[in-house]
Amino acid sequence: MLNMxxxxxxxxxxxxxxxxxxxxxWLTVVDVIGRKFFSNSVPGGLELTEIxxxxxxxxxxxxxxxxGEHVVFDSLDPYxxxxxxxxxxxxxxxxxxxxxxxxxxLMAMRAERFAEYGDTTVHLQLSIAPVAWLMTGLLILTxxxxxxxxFVNAPAPTHQPAPPATERNAA
Numbered sequence: 001m002l003n004m005x006x007x008x009x010x011x012x013x014x015x016x017x018x019x020x021x022x023x024x025x026w027l028t029v030v031d032v033i034g035r036k037f038f039s040n041s042v043p044g045g046l047e048l049t050e051i052x053x054x055x056x057x058x059x060x061x062x063x064x065x066x067x068g069e070h071v072v073f074d075s076l077d078p079y080x081x082x083x084x085x086x087x088x089x090x091x092x093x094x095x096x097x098x099x100x101x102x103x104x105x106l107m108a109m110r111a112e113r114f115a116e117y118g119d120t121t122v123h124l125q126l127s128i129a130p131v132a133w134l135m136t137g138l139l140i141l142t143x144x145x146x147x148x149x150x151f152v153n154a155p156a157p158t159h160q161p162a163p164p165a166t167e168r169n170a171a
Contacts, residue, residue, distance in 0.1 A: 002155055009063050009145075013138065017059035020052045027052070044124035051121075051131055058138040065096070065145045068154055090150050097146035104139035111136055 027049060031042045042048075064070055077085065111132030113119075119128045 002152070006066065006155065009066050013059045013061075013141070014063045017056050017063070020055035020059065024049055024052045024056070044121070044126075047121040047124050047126065051126070054131055054135060058135050061100075061138055061142045062145050065142050066155075089154075093146045093149040093154075097143045097150065100139050100143035100146060104136050104143055107132060107136040107139055 027042060027045060031045045035041050080088065111129050114127075114132050115129035120126055121128065
């Protein structure tokens with residue numbers, strides 16, 4: 001089941017974040033060429049870049065949490081017994097789930113306000129509410145990922161930790 005969830009997250013949030021990042025790259029290329037050769041930038045390019053950055057950042061959150069690829073401070077781990085480390089891990093996931101859920105609720109309130117007031121971007125007049133709702137959904141998905149890991153052991157992180165400085169210097 002965890003493999004199926006991993007595949008679903010990779011093909012949904014991961015793919016969307018990757019496509020948004022790819023779009024930012026091409027938008028930047030076209031904008032720079034337009035400025036350099038035609039003395040004209042892409043109309044609303046900054047607004048589009050900001051929206052795409054939201055998609056990249058919030059789209060990556062559930063996948064980063066799922067794979068355990070976030071920043072970890074493990075300087076005390078060698079001194080913590082395994083039984084306590086298991087409790088610590090579940091407690092951190094519980095706190096993270098609560099915080100992401102709370103942030104999702106705050107963003108939902110903001111999205112409702114954006115929709116109610118009809119807020120739009122300045123240049124392109126794009127509605128801001130759908131972007132805020134997307135942020136809400138991805139924050140709640142991230143909260144659910146952490147909540148799942150309170151009850152189920154998280155898959156092993158896909159990254160390899162850097163070797164200690166003494167091993168790097170010896171090589």
